[in-house]
Amino acid sequence: MTTIKTDSSAAEGRALLARLDRLEPGRPHRRLMFQGGLGYTFDSFDGALMGYALSAVIVLWGVTASTAGWLLSxxxxxxLVGALAAGLLADRFGRRRLMMCALLVFCVFSLLMATSSGTAELFVWRALAGVGIGAETTLITPYISEFLPARHRGRFVARTVGFLAFGYVLAGAVAPLVISPHPETGWRVAAVIAAAPVLLLLWWRKNLPESPRYLIARGRTAEAAAIVEKFEREAGAAEETAPAPRGTPSPPAPAAAATARGEGVAGQMAALWKGRMARTTLVLWVLWFILTGVNYGFSSWLPTMLMTAKGFSITKSFLFGLVTALAQIPGYYLAGTLIDRMERKWLIAAYAAGATFSALGVALAGSPAVLLVCAAFLAAFTNGSAAVYYAYTAELYPTAVRATGMGAASAVGRAGAIIAPVAIGYLYGSFGFTNVFLALVGALALGVVTIVVFGEKTAGRSLEQLEGTTA
Incomplete structure (x- = not known):
């Protein structure tokens, strides 16, 4: 009886996945993209705005370069903590619940950050606020991708990640208005402003559905069916009017959530290193470490280096940052346009190569105009690549450990984001502006080689088909 029931549940799960994968994206998919995208917008808005705020604090409080690196990190x-914890917990308890908790954690500690009276206290509150942001950004992409059909997944995920650009632009516009006139109090006001919109997002997300793929992997087929049926109704499509495209193979049985149910945290992490998955994990970790580290190292230090190395005023450095933030929009848009038209690994390689040459241009720039152009291209390429490697990572892991894999890769990326500003602080203090960017050139070149030689192909295949090739 148990075997018959299990077989029936597996068959029903396969049928639901097939319906989900051939459903044309409609209003419910766009709503998820917008809600997830706003999460990225507020996350990047906080990161960029507080980067400007901390740059002002570093100057006001006379913080040394080495200590400033730790503060910016x-x-x-x-x-790192939030990304890793959220990935592990989301594969055990669900994506939706963790996303809501992450936003609440961020709000509380971001508001407390505004009360800081010294660098140590500021470091603590900022790090704890980061737990919430790290968890939120880790879960959005795997959550969104589990609702999307293969033929549209890359474009929708890339556009969702592209919302990051709007946060950077918004921060670049707000910083000169809030921080520059009165830096002593302006940076505290900025911390409050960064937290306020997230409260609205929490309210809006109260009716978010759980991922059907997660529910099927956990054996909760009836709940998954209700969500799929609701999506079909809201998208204006019925099951019988959405036949599978000719030649489309049936999805395999949903992966059992063995690691999530019985093996605990150690089993979830070990699953990332079994069989062919080991190479996948290693390649992704290298990519995340380099690309995230370079991105955040560059963006967090640029305002401070412009003030101290190039003699820019606070306002001028902030306006320079606004221009580089605006450059991210075409970077994300182009990635979103190309992601379903070419193989993911080649698109990541192209963006990483563009970032390499841009960093070289920043290092050798002989005038503010050249520096601005090269910095804008560097921002466009490093941030635009995120739209691709976020989607790429979510595709390469099976449902049972997708959030764990995404969380681990994101945590490694955050380790790069910790090390890069600290390393830049020491490099900048000892070797100067030019050598900082030459070091970034070497790191980016390594990223290009890694993805070209070892990266896997994923474009156009369903998540279930990819599970079969990476098992």
Whole structure:
């Protein structure tokens, strides 16, 4: 009887996945993209705005370059913990619940950060706020991807990640208005402003559905069926009017959530290193470490280096940052346009190569105009690549450990984001502006080689098909 029931549940799960994968994206998919995208917007808004705020604090409080590196990295310590914990917990308790808790954690500690009276206290509150942000950004992509059909998944995920650009632009516009006129109090006001919109997002997300793929993997087929049926109704499609495209293979049985049910945290992490999955995990970790580290190291230190190395005023450095933030929008848009038209690994390689040459241009720039152009291209390429490697990572792990894999990769990326500002602080203090960016060139070149030689192909295949090739 148990075997018959299990076989029936597996068959029903396969049928639900097939319906989900051939459903044309409609209103419910766009709503998820917008809600997830706003999460990225508020996350990047906080990161960029507080980067400007901390740059002002570093100047006002006379913080040394080496100590400043640790202060600028404080958020990434929290990112690392939040990303890893959220990935492990979301594969055991669900994506939706963890996303809601993450936003609440961020709000509380971001408001407390505004009360800081010294660098140590500021470091602690900023790191704890980072736990919430790290968890939130880790879960959005795997959550969104589990609702999307293969033929549209890359474009929708890339556009969702592209919302990051709006947060950077918004921060670049707010910083000169809030921080520059009165830096002594303006940075505290900025911390409050960063937290306020997230409260609205918490309210809006109260009716978010759980991932059907997660529910099927956990054996909760009836709940998954209700969600799929609701999506079909809201998208204006019925099951019988959405036949599978000719030649489309049936999805395999949903992966059992063995690691989530019985093996605990150690089993979840060990699953990332079994069989062919070991190479996948290693490649992804290298990519996340380099690309995230370079991105955040560059963006967190740029305002401070412009003030101390190039003699820019606070306002001028902030306006320079706004221009580089605006450059991210075409970077994300182009990635979203190309992601379903070419193989993911080649697109990541192209963006990483563009970032390499841009960093070289920043290092050798002989005038503010050249520096601005090269910095804008560097921001466009490093941030635009995130739209691709976020989607790429979520595709390469099976449902039972997808959030764990995404969380681990994101945690490794956050480790890069911790190390990069600290390393830049020491490099900048000892070797100067030019050598900092030459070091970034070497790191980016390694990223290009890694993805070209060892990266796997994923474009156009369903998540279930990819599970079969990476098992």
């Amino acid at each position: 404080s958020i990434f310590f929290g990112y």
